[in-house]
Amino acid sequence: MSVEQSPGVLELYYGDAQLRDSIKTLRTNIEFAGIDKTIKSVAVTSADVGVGKSMVSICLAVAMAETGRRTLLIDNDFRHPQIANRLGIRCRYALSDLLSGSVRIEDVCVDTQIPNLFVFDSGSRRISNPVEILSSVRYREVLNVLYDAFDFLVIDTPPVGLFVDAAVISSQVEGVLLVIQKGKTKREAVKASMSQLEKANAHVLGAVLNGASHTASDYYYYHYGEHGRHRAGRGERST
């Protein structure tokens, strides 16, 4: 399917049992990935643009919410925010407003049509210095409050290979997922991103392989653990 013709992400999630199963496997792996305690906050990044980070973030957040966990999906991509748009949500205030201290969490938090799923828009237009903001004490404090207020945080970020934002965010959450697109993401780019994340002291949980090629006959699947400690996931469907 072409990107223009592609159905919305929720239609994809609910319409494809294999995608849903793969995401549930990813969810289970995250549930068992914590060493001393359950992982409650995950950042989603990639080496390159347009490989499905926002898609994975949304699907994972929906799958977490389906278990009854109060889940917050944060659009922390100040470079190319997509979450509100993809979910058809209008947000009056955004993360940027919260970070500037002008509004409260309850002003930013938007309810969705999915029970237990809440969203923060990024508010990118109002941000001129993302890295400075993400490195601030205020950002850390906000994340801590959100961590306590919700059962699970999914944070969508820009590509770690292009912007330093994702490395900064990743150092402040319990786990990071690296999305790789089959046939697009280069091995060297993955290696460079992994080393950047390791330098930032991020805990990389694994990779999510997104096999979408946007052609009508193609399919998508996710595989978790290619580069992480946990190897699990659905098998591939042949085309």
Ligand SMILES: Nc1ncnc2c1ncn2[C@@H]1O[C@H](COP(=O)(O)OP(=O)(O)OP(=O)(O)O)[C@@H](O)[C@H]1O
């Ligand atoms: N598995 C999939 N099946 C069908 N379409 C997909 C799949 N993964 C991604 N897409 C489509 O590909 C496009 C890019 O996906 P997405 O926006 O999630 O990538 P991204 O990595 O977040 O991009 P960016 O780097 O710009 O933030 C979107 O139109 C999305 O709907």
Ligand SMILES: [Mg+2]
């Ligand atoms: Mg995105």
